[in-house]
Amino acid sequence: MPRLLVLSTSTRPAAAGRPLAAWVAETARTHDGFSVAPADLAEIDLPLLNEPQPAATGVYEHQHTRDWSALVAGADAVLFVLPMYNGSFTAPVKNAVDYLYKEWQGKPVGLLSYSAGPTGGAPAAEALAGVLNRVGTRTAERRPAVPGIAGLVADGGFTAPEGLADEVTALLDELAKLVAQEPVVTD
Ligand SMILES: Cc1cc2nc3c(=O)[nH]c(=O)nc-3n(C[C@H](O)[C@H](O)[C@H](O)COP(=O)(O)O)c2cc1C
Structure with missing residues (x-):
């Protein structure tokens, strides 16, 4: 069965995205298309890009890069x-993308954004889709966006708004x- 990496990308302690990502991973587990591997950029803990060679060379000096x-x-x-900070995606997400190159090429990628405000982070997903396009992922067109994240997380759990499970299922089908x-x- 294909392996789906569900990546929580907020590196903040007590990130609202962590319970959301756990819910997404759980939803993906009930989808029969994938075996699900959750991961968290906060735990992966990449430093700001410190490889001497550009990622396109595939020459990695550091173990953290080889692991990622x-x-x-x-x-x-x-x-x-992914959360939206100041109208776009976060620095750790860009850093994590920039670490690699060939690994992204042709990779099916889904984007699920969230924010405190009413957009659900859609501008962040839009901006990240542009970056991912540069590294050659095949990015799903469906991009579920979760507004008002603060009201949906409590005690480490996430309460999905109506319709989100269907949107995530449709994204998983597309992936x-x-x-x-x-x-x-x-080429
Ligand atoms: C640096 C920063 C900038 C933010 N900018 C926005 C924003 O532009 N629009 C918005 O709706 N929410 C914004 N927020 C609120 C976040 O969407 C909200 O705090 C969310 O919980 C962040 O995700 P996280 O808790 O998983 O890190 C911002 C939060 C931070 C920390």
Whole structure:
């Protein structure tokens, strides 16, 4: 069964995104398309990019890069659970993307954003989709966005608003289709 990496991307202690990401991983487990591997950028704890060679070389000096590379390369699809800070994605997400290159190429990727405000972080997902396009992922068109995150998390749990489970299922279906398709090789 294809392996889905569900990546919680907030590095803040007590991040609201952590219970949300756990709920997304649980929802993905009930979907019969994937085996689910949850991961957390806070635990992965990448320093600000400190590789001497550009990622496109695939030459990695540091163990943290090799570990992050293996995690992404070993996943058939990656689902980012991302907060919006100041109208865009967060610095740790960009840093984590920039660490790798070949690992992203052709990778089916899903984006699920959230925010305190009414957009649910859709501008952050839009901006990240542009970055991911540069590194050649195949990004799902469906991007569930969760507004008002503060009112949905309590005591380490997440209460899904109506319709979100269906949106996530539709995203997982799209990711499963992307996994089943061969990526188009252009060079
Ligand atoms: C630095 C920073 C900037 C933020 N900017 C926005 C914003 O532009 N729009 C918004 O709706 N919420 C914004 N928020 C609120 C976050 O969406 C909210 O705190 C959310 O819980 C952050 O996710 P996390 O708890 O998983 O880190 C911001 C929060 C932080 C910490």
